[in-house]
Amino acid sequence: MQRHAGFLTLSFSSLAHTYSHLFTLLYATVVLVLEREWGLSYAELFALSIPMSVLFGAAALPAGWLGDKWSASGMMALFFLGVGGCSILTGFADSPFGIVLGLSGIGLFAAIYHPVGIPWLVRNAVNRGRALGVNGLFGSVGTAGAALVAGLLADLWGWRAAFIVPGAVCLVTGLAFVWARQMNLLLDRGEDAVPTPVPVKGDIWRVFWVMSATMLCTGLIFQATAFALPKVFDSRLSAVFNDSMLGIGGMVTIVYTCSALSQLVGGELADRYSLRGVYIVVQWLQIPVILTAMLLIHPALVPVAALMVSLNVAGQPAENSLLAKYTPPQWRGRAFGGKFVLTLGVSSLGVAVIPVIYQFTGTLDILFILLAACAAGAGLFALLLPREAKDAGAEPVPAPAE
Numbered sequence: 001m002q003r004h005a006g007f008l009t010l011s012f013s014s015l016a017h018t019y020s021h022l023f024t025l026l027y028a029t030v031v032l033v034l035e036r037e038w039g040l041s042y043a044e045l046f047a048l049s050i051p052m053s054v055l056f057g058a059a060a061l062p063a064g065w066l067g068d069k070w071s072a073s074g075m076m077a078l079f080f081l082g083v084g085g086c087s088i089l090t091g092f093a094d095s096p097f098g099i100v101l102g103l104s105g106i107g108l109f110a111a112i113y114h115p116v117g118i119p120w121l122v123r124n125a126v127n128r129g130r131a132l133g134v135n136g137l138f139g140s141v142g143t144a145g146a147a148l149v150a151g152l153l154a155d156l157w158g159w160r161a162a163f164i165v166p167g168a169v170c171l172v173t174g175l176a177f178v179w180a181r182q183m184n185l186l187l188d189r190g191e192d193a194v195p196t197p198v199p200v201k202g203d204i205w206r207v208f209w210v211m212s213a214t215m216l217c218t219g220l221i222f223q224a225t226a227f228a229l230p231k232v233f234d235s236r237l238s239a240v241f242n243d244s245m246l247g248i249g250g251m252v253t254i255v256y257t258c259s260a261l262s263q264l265v266g267g268e269l270a271d272r273y274s275l276r277g278v279y280i281v282v283q284w285l286q287i288p289v290i291l292t293a294m295l296l297i298h299p300a301l302v303p304v305a306a307l308m309v310s311l312n313v314a315g316q317p318a319e320n321s322l323l324a325k326y327t328p329p330q331w332r333g334r335a336f337g338g339k340f341v342l343t344l345g346v347s348s349l350g351v352a353v354i355p356v357i358y359q360f361t362g363t364l365d366i367l368f369i370l371l372a373a374c375a376a377g378a379g380l381f382a383l384l385l386p387r388e389a390k391d392a393g394a395e396p397v398p399a400p401a402e
Contacts (some may be wrong), residue, residue, distance in 0.1 A: 013117040014138040020113035021142035029150035043355035052107035064115030064337025080174025082109030087167030091160040115337035132317040133267015144256030151249025217378035224350035258306040266314035282315035283379035294368030
């Protein structure tokens with residue numbers, strides 16, 4: 001029975017990861033439709049999504065605290081119902097203020113997933129790297145599907161459907177989750193299924209400060225790329241698909257679908273090799289790829305963008321494993337909450353700079369230079385991470401009693 005409950009718990013966690021990225025990125029494609037229908041500039045309309053981006057990260061810390069103090073499964077129920085309801089409300093908006101209000105609600109409730117769902121996954125995983133890789137794959141599916149879902153629904157039934165239809169699906173999922181929780185079919189474990197070695201106390205603080213810097217850089221790259229890519233493709237490749245939103249969304253989907261597999265590769269590497277080594281290598285490899293993408297005004301931009309995103313997300317299983325390794329289970333929700341305040345909240349400054357760069361330059365070329373600088377910064381800071389604890393001869397923690 002417990003085995004089935006664990007599988008169901010991890011299934012809902014992974015599905016929620018898909019939703020968390022899908023709903024926060026729907027507007028990145030919808031804004032291209034509103035630009036034409038409402039007669040407002042891209043910079044003005046895109047700015048409406050900045051509060052959502054800030055809340056998506058800033059609310060992660062209190063969400064993680066509530067997950068630790070109250071209930072992880074209870075918080076996940078709020079995630080499904082809140083995101084679905086706010087998405088539907090956004091679809092009925094008839095003014096810029098209504099868009100801001102609806103998107104802010106999506107950001108607030110979507111912030112629950114990362115500090116709650118990922119620690120939930122870690123607590124129940126035997127092979128953390130592999131589990132985080134699979135979970136990351138689901139997140140990448142959400143990122144990949146957002147542009148395609150929004151583009152398809154906008155082309156078929158208008159931009160409102162791009163929020164209302166997915167919102168209804170999320171609400172139904174939430175009702176199924178609430179039923180499973182009430183039937184005691186889900187786990188809400190307080191301790192790790194597999195014990196971890198005790199880290200050296202000094203290394204805990206060292207990892208905390210170093211990873212605060214690296215996670216800010218990697219999060220900024222991920223956030224800025226995800227929001228900017230539809231506009232980059234629209235500006236450089238729209239003629240290839242006759243200005244079709246489905247065509248632009250499809251290219252973004254191809255990029256993130258290809259990158260999804262890199263999460264699985266990154267997860268396997270995290271289980272087999274040094275977490276520190278894997279994390280460092282992927283940071284440095286991003287730099288030449290980002291700069292190459294900046295120079296391309298050609299369909300070859302699509303595979304290069306896929307490689308660029310792949311390298312960024314390939315390091316996430318190692319990053320999450322490092323954070324879990326140096327954090328006690330009872331503090332893990334808050335630790336991951338802090339991480340996502342940095343990667344999704346503070347790094348939303350990268351999202352905020354997108355309309356500014358476009359308004360003053362008419363392109364997003366400068367953005368690529370900033371992203372390459374962030375990758376270099378992450379690579380330098382990652383060199384300061386301690387060697388693996390197993391090399392230091394750490395003693396294992398006794399397994400918790402069942």
